[in-house]
Amino acid sequence: MKLNELTAHELLDLLKAKKTTPREIQDAVLTRIQQSDQQVKAYVRLRSNASGEQEPSGDASIPIPIGIKDNICVIGEPTTCCSRILEGFKPPYDATVIQKLKESGAQLIGSTNMDEFAFGSSTENSCYGPTRNPWNKACVPGGSSGGSAAAVASSEAIWALGSDTGGSIRQPASFCGVVGLKPTYGRVSRYGLIAFASSLDQIGPITKDVEDSALLLGIIAGYDERDSTSADLPVPDYTQALVNDVKGLKIGIPKEYFVEGIDPQVREAINAAIDVLKKRGATFHEISLAHTEYATATYYIVATAEASSNLARYDGVQYGLRRHSKDVRKTPLIDMYEETRDVGLGNEAKRRIMLGTYSLSSGYYDDYYLKGLKVRTLIKQDFDKAFQKLDAIITPTAPTTAFKIGEKTDDPLSMYLSDIYTISANLSGIPAISIPCGFSKDRMPIGLQILAKPFDEAMLFRIAYTYEQNTPWHKERAPL
C-alpha cells in the first residue's frame, strides 16, 4: 500500500518506527492529488506552501496531511465557501481548529470543494463546479462537505475537516465510504467557521476509519473562550473508547426511519450491521421518535432564517466581490448591494436567503420561525426521552446511495430529502457518526449512522469501532 492510502494512526506508527518521514507522506499525498484530482476535483485550491517548498517540521507530533473545507478560515489563505461573493477574501486570522491543527504539526494540504456556503447535499452548488464521487465519477460525492469526503475516499488526503449543519459531514461520508463525525454542538469551537446556521453548525473529522476519527476529534475539540456556544467541559481521551466490546449496550432503532423512500439495499445493509452488533452482545430495541416527520421542515425554517442573517454581511463593502451596474436610476449604495449579491451568490444561496427572510418577516415570524423553534424543542425531547433508556440509536445515514450528478439539481425538495436521517442530530445538538457498512449492487458505499447522548462521542466510537473490527468495509479503497 502507498503511504497516502494509509490511515493517520498507521502513518504515526511508521513515523514512530522511523520507517517514513512527514515529507514522504506529504509527497505521496501531493502525487496522488496530481494523478487523480483532475477527475475527482476534491480540491478547489492547494495551499501555496503545500507543494513542497516548505519542509514539514520534524518534531511535530501529528504531521499528517489534511484537507480543509473551504469554509474554515486559514490565515492569509483564500477562504471562499466556494462562493464568488468571497472572491479574494483572505482571513487575517486562523479558525480555532486550524490553530489547534497547526500546533499539532498538521500539514494543511489545501481547501476542499463544497456546496456554496454549505447549501446543498451534492457539492454541485459550488462556484468551482462539482466534485465527483471516487467510487463512480458520474455520481455526486454528497454534500456539502463533498470535497473533503472525496479527498479522503480517493486518498488525496489522509484525513479532512468538514462542517455539518444538517448532515454535511455524514451524508458525503456515507456516499464516499468513509467515516464522518458530527460532534455534539459546542464540542468543537466554531470560531473561524464561516457561518451557515449558527445554532446547527459543527466542524468535524472525515477519516478513513474510526480510530482516526477519535484521534482527529481529540485534536480539534475543546472549550474556546472565543466561541460562547462552545462547551466548557474537559475533552476525554477518545482513543480510550476504541474497544471491541458492545456487550450489554442498549441500542434503539427508530421505526420512523425505516419507512417508504428508503432504498431496500440500504435497509438490508443496516439490518446486517445490526446483526453484527447483536452478535457482539448489544441489545436492540424498536423506539419511536415521534416528531421525525417534521424534522426536514423545521430544519429548513431554522437554518434558512439564520443563514439569511449570516449572509447579510456579504454586501460588497469591506471584502470579497463588489459590483456596480451602470444603471443611473438606482442610488449607488443600493445598486452596489443588488449587483454584488446578484452576481456573487448562486441560485441555492438566493433561494435559502429568500426562504429565511420570509420566515423571519413580520406577520410570518410566529407561524414559521417561532413554530420551527417549538418543534425543534419537541424533536430534542424525543431524543432526551429515548436516551433515558438507551446508550445509542442506529439509523441509516441516507435513504439511498450516491445519486447521479445533475439528477436532483432541478428538484430542490428531493435534494433536501437526502438529509432526512441526519437533520435531527443537528436540531437536537447530539453527536452522530456515519461509518461504512457495505455496498450496493453497483458498488456504491452505504453508511450506518450512530447517534448518542450529548457529549458522549466516546459511545459512538466504541460502537463504531466494534463494528469496524468485525467487518471489512473500512479497508476498501475507491478504484481510481
Next chain:
Amino acid sequence: MNQNIEQKPACPAGRYETVIGLEVHLQLSTQTKIFCGCANVFGREPNTQTCPVCLGLPGTLPVLNKMALEYALKIAMALDCQINPVIKFDRKNYYYPDLPKGYQISQFDKPVAYDGYLWMTTADGQTKKINIKRAHLEEDAGKLVHDDRNNSSLVDYNRTGTPLMEIVSEPELHSPQEAYDYLQALKLTLEYLHVSDCDMEKGSLRCDANVSIREAGAKPFGIKTELKNMNSFKAVRTALEFEEKRQREVVASGGRIIQETRLWSEEKETTIAMRSKEEAHDYRYFPEPDLVPFKISEALIEEVRRSIPELPRQKFERFVGEYKLSEYDARIIIADQHIAHFFEACTKLYGDTKKICNWLNGPLLQELNARKMDFKNIKFKPEDLVTIIRKVDQNELSNLSAKETLKQVLDTGKDVVSVIRDAGLAQVSDSSALEGIVDELIREHQNVVAQIREGKASAIGFLVGQAMRKSQGKANPKMIGEIIQRKLSNKNDA
C-alpha cells in the same frame, strides 16, 4: 342655525396636549468593546481600534463583555427597573455600510431592564416621576465619513461594537421643557454611576424623541412622529417645540399627522421627513444564536448593587435634611457630583453649612464658570475654601479681598496663605492706618460730610465704599464705619 355656519376646528390649538417619549442611547465607558477585546476609546485615527470580530469578518463570533453587563445592571438598578433574570440577545437585521455584519446585536423581547422610573424636577421646581419602559444593551455601529472631493463615502469602524444602553421612557412627558428636564435628570443619574461620559457633542449620549398631540384629556394617543438628529439637550427642546407647533398647525388646518421619522435640521431650525411607516424597516428580529442566553446570578446582582453610589435624589434629600440646605441650594449642589463631594468635604472642616453653600453656589461657581473651569479638574481644595471663609470670620479678610483671594488662587494655583501675603490682601484692622484713610476722605468729600452731619446716615456707606477703594478692599469696613461716625460726631462736638 347661526352657530352651525361658523365651523370651528374640532379642538382649538390651546386644548391640545403634547405627548413625548424619549429614547436615549448611551455609550458605556467600558475599557473594551461589548463583544471583542478592542479598546473602547473616542477620537482615534479611523479604523485603528478594530479586530476581525468588530469588523464582522466571516467566521468571527461575539463574546459578551462582562463589564458592559455590569454597567447595564447598574443603570437598571439606578432607574429602579425590574431586571430580567436571563440575558438574551437578538439580531436586528438591516443593511447599512456602517453595520459590518448586516445586523446589529441588540435585545428585542427580553431587555436587561424594564418597568423602572426616574424622579425629575420641572422648571417650576415640582418633582415628577417618569416611568421607564425598558432599557437594553446593544452594540453601536460605525460611522460614515463623506468624502466630498471624491464624491464617495468611507467607513470608520472604530465605533463599531461600542456598548450602548438604550433607555426608553414611557410617553409621559407633556412639553418640550419637560423632555429637557427629564434628560437633565437622567444624565445626572448616569453621571453619578460613572458608566458613561454622557457627552452629547461626542455622541456618547444620543436622544431620539417620539412626539404626538391629542385633545387634552383624551385617552388614545395621536399619530406620532419620531425625531432624530438632535445634537444637544437644547436641540431636543427646540426640535420638539418646532414639531409640537407643526403638528398643531397640521391638525388645526384639518390635516392629518403621518407616522414618519423626521430629521431635525439645526441650521434650518425645522424637521424634515425622512421615511414614513410604509417605508419603515422590518428588522426581522430573532434570537442571536452566537450568544447563548445565560442567567444573571444573585451574586452578580448583589455585587453590582453594592457598587451603586448614593444617587442624586437621595443625596438631595440627605443634604436638605442633614445640612438644612434650602431645596434650591441643595439642587444646585447635587447637580454636579463633584460639587457635592466638595461641599461635604467642607462640612467636615467647618460647621456653618449655609455659609459654605453660599460661597460654593456664589463666588466659587461664578469664578469657575467665568474661567470655563470644571469642578472635576480644579486643584482648589475644600481646605482652601474653608481657610478663606475662616479668614473672613476672623476679620483677616474683607469679603472683597476674600473674593480676590479666591480668584488669584484659581488663576495661579498658589495656596491661599501665600496669595493673601503676596498680593497684600490681608484686611487692615490697624486703627491708626484706617484713621489716616478716614481723615483723607473727610477732607476730600466735604459735601458728603455735611450730609452726614445733617443726619443722612446712608451717606456713611458712600464714605465706607470710598475707603475700601482707597485701601484696595483691604480695609475692615466695620471699623471704617465706626471711625467715621466717631470722627464726625467728635467734630460736631468741637
